[in-house]
Amino acid sequence: MCRNDLKAMNEEREQLQRKIERCKRRTSRRPDMGNLLKTCERLRLEMERTQELKMQKMDQERAVEFPYL
Numbered sequence: 718m719c720r721n722d723l724k725a726m727n728e729e730r731e732q733l734q735r736k737i738e739r740c741k742r743r744t745s746r747r748p749d750m751g752n753l754l755k756t757c758e759r760l761r762l763e764m765e766r767t768q769e770l771k772m773q774k775m776d777q778e779r780a781v782e783f784p785y786l
Contacts, residue, residue: 744750 747753
């Protein structure tokens, strides 16, 4: 990699670190943050499960449509 790429990557890393710190400061003031995080985790898991079920449904529909493939 050339120096310019490394410099740009370091700058981007620093920007991301600042953004993370701002988010941490904002969220640390919320008394219900634990509940929000748990709710977000459950939502993410449900969305992943929904996606898995959609894929299973598509596979099963294909198996019925083309049973010999």
